[in-house]
Amino acid sequence: MEKPQLIKDGKRLDGRDFDELRPIRITAGVIKNATGSAYLEWGNNKVLAAVYGPKEVFPKHFADPEKAIVKCRYAMAPFSSLEEHGRAGPNRRATEISKVTREVFENVIMLEQFPSTEIDIFIEILQSDGGTRAAGITAASVALANSGIPIRDMPYAVAAGKIGDQLVIDVNKIEDNYSDADVPVAISPNLGRILLLQMDGNLTKDEFSRLLGMVEKAGTKVMAAQRQAIMEMYKQ
Amino acid sequence: MQIKGISKEYMSELLNRKERIDKRGFMDYRNISIKTNVIPHAEGSASVYLGDTYVLAGVKLDVGEPMQDKPDEGTLTTSAELLPMASAEYEEGPPSPEAVEFARVVDRGIRAAELIDMPALFIEENKVWNVYVDIYVLNYDGNLFDAGTLASVAALLSCRMPKLEGKEIIREGALPRLKTKGIVTSCTFAKIGESILLDPSGTEESFMNARFTVANDENYIRAMQKGLSGYFTRQEIERLIDTSFEKSKTLRKIVEEAVKSGD
Numbered sequence: 001m002e003k004p005q006l007i008k009d010g011k012r013l014d015g016r017d018f019d020e021l022r023p024i025r026i027t028a029g030v031i032k033n034a035t036g037s038a039y040l041e042w043g044n045n046k047v048l049a050a051v052y053g054p055k056e057v058f059p060k061h062f063a064d065p066e067k068a069i070v071k072c073r074y075a076m077a078p079f080s081s082l083e084e085h086g087r088a089g090p091n092r093r094a095t096e097i098s099k100v101t102r103e104v105f106e107n108v109i110m111l112e113q114f115p116s117t118e119i120d121i122f123i124e125i126l127q128s129d130g131g132t133r134a135a136g137i138t139a140a141s142v143a144l145a146n147s148g149i150p151i152r153d154m155p156y157a158v159a160a161g162k163i164g165d166q167l168v169i170d171v172n173k174i175e176d177n178y179s180d181a182d183v184p185v186a187i188s189p190n191l192g193r194i195l196l197l198q199m200d201g202n203l204t205k206d207e208f209s210r211l212l213g214m215v216e217k218a219g220t221k222v223m224a225a226q227r228q229a230i231m232e233m234y235k236q
Numbered sequence: 237m238q239i240k241g242i243s244k245e246y247m248s249e250l251l252n253r254k255e256r257i258d259k260r261g262f263m264d265y266r267n268i269s270i271k272t273n274v275i276p277h278a279e280g281s282a283s284v285y286l287g288d289t290y291v292l293a294g295v296k297l298d299v300g301e302p303m304q305d306k307p308d309e310g311t312l313t314t315s316a317e318l319l320p321m322a323s324a325e326y327e328e329g330p331p332s333p334e335a336v337e338f339a340r341v342v343d344r345g346i347r348a349a350e351l352i353d354m355p356a357l358f359i360e361e362n363k364v365w366n367v368y369v370d371i372y373v374l375n376y377d378g379n380l381f382d383a384g385t386l387a388s389v390a391a392l393l394s395c396r397m398p399k400l401e402g403k404e405i406i407r408e409g410a411l412p413r414l415k416t417k418g419i420v421t422s423c424t425f426a427k428i429g430e431s432i433l434l435d436p437s438g439t440e441e442s443f444m445n446a447r448f449t450v451a452n453d454e455n456y457i458r459a460m461q462k463g464l465s466g467y468f469t470r471q472e473i474e475r476l477i478d479t480s481f482e483k484s485k486t487l488r489k490i491v492e493e494a495v496k497s498g499d
Contacts, residue, residue, distance in 0.1 A: 084304075092336050099333040106465035177305070183460075193467035197448075199460035200344040205477050208457060212470055 003178045006163050013174060014043075019214050021158075021170045021221055026139065026229035028146040036147025038229060040139035043172060044129035049139035051147040054117035067111035068119050072102035074136055076125040082173070097133045104137055104157075104186050104195040110150040119149060130173035131159030137186050137196065138222055142229050155195055156222040157186035160211045162203060167211050169218045183208075185215045189223060247443050251431040257439060258287075263479055265435045268490050270386060272394035272498030279407060280395025280414065282494065286383040287437060290322075290375035293387035295395045297414075299359065299405060300366040310357020310364045314343035316371040316384060323376040323438075339371065341422075341461045342384045345451030348458040349420035351392060356415045359400065367392075367414075377438040381449045381461075385422040386491060392416055393495045420458055421487035422451040423480035427466055432476065434483065448473065450480035454488075 006013055016022070022043030031037035034050035041047075057063040074097040078086035090098070105121055121143070123136035134157035141154045161171035162181035171179055181201030188195050203211070242257070250257065260266065266287030275281035280295035303311055316339035318326045331339075346352070346369075357365035369391065371384045395414040399406040426436035426444035433440060436447075446466025451459040457477060462468060468476075 095333050095336045096340050099337055103465045107467060194473060195467055197460055197462040200348040202456035202458060209474060
């Protein structure tokens, strides 16, 4: 398939600069039954995140007498993409993303305060346009804050990448299909801790260092969107 | 060697003295031994001992359909089995999230490095070669990611290219090699407390709170994966990338020699 020209006159196909995020809008408290929830729109991505718990562990023998266990489901709706109907059920990609997302939140939730319980995090990608795991983590962070479950920090995530030789932030689907590197990163901002880092493609060490700098810079805007959702939550 | 009954306190005391249970330096690999063509029925195969971690990778090629988004290329499917015989902790059943992550990280390194010449696997419209890499973990003693990548890459580099005669696939006899380019390897680090160790053993992995893998070739980082609930700082990650470039020189040599001596 012919690779489209993704960069023209120093701008990306959708008119963005290389380090420019798509618009992000987050609303907290959208699923009534959940302990906490958030709806996020990030460009064309539409994501719902919900948190349940702490609750009884199922099955019981998984319970940890010293802390809460976290379960996480990341899933894409079969109608979420511009391409063909998605196959039902968890695939290997979703299994891996669910695992690395769970690990992000295991780091920040104060699990030791809720021994022998379970905290569930559900992330449903209703519409997808690249960077959905970053969008899911960013939304789930707000859902957790909305739940009142104590957390040490509110992680955010950004999908960085490389198009040709150009480093870019917030890769969308068409860019992702033809990108030269794909680097989702989740950061716990208070302590500057990297909680999720995946990459495939090709990057030199120097390019990776510069990309991390771009992620941290973009992160201030993602955090601002998260904060605004929480401020609005208390206004109501 | 899996050492049972080591306490968290003893482990951290040891690491504070900059020592490891098996006396290695923090950035040392265990002994690595690779043998190729260990399963002659498979088109490609390799077994790897990384200390007492023992894995086997087999490669098969079949004729099938291309991926929708890449109609003129072959396909690659990488799977991993944590066999119940490999550890008292492993149980039968569908692949765990750990096994799925393991297979996908190995797959990404091979794919991103463009190790296999995928366009060369095109046969005709809607007909391509499907490459299957199956990683069998036979004995677990930590660091499956690096052992699995070594085994898969060695198996692919020593893989025969079958021939299609009408509807029949000829898998034996004088056959050329699968077309490949370069060598990709990975380096996996475990963080225990504030200490970071290359090539963690099974005992060390039972204490690790974060894991980081870098797959690279001579020039580029090809894949990375941070795992578990612990964290790394930016400085740590950048230092480990440097280490992986340094260590990969030796790893590539070991793979090269194993492929040569298996001919």
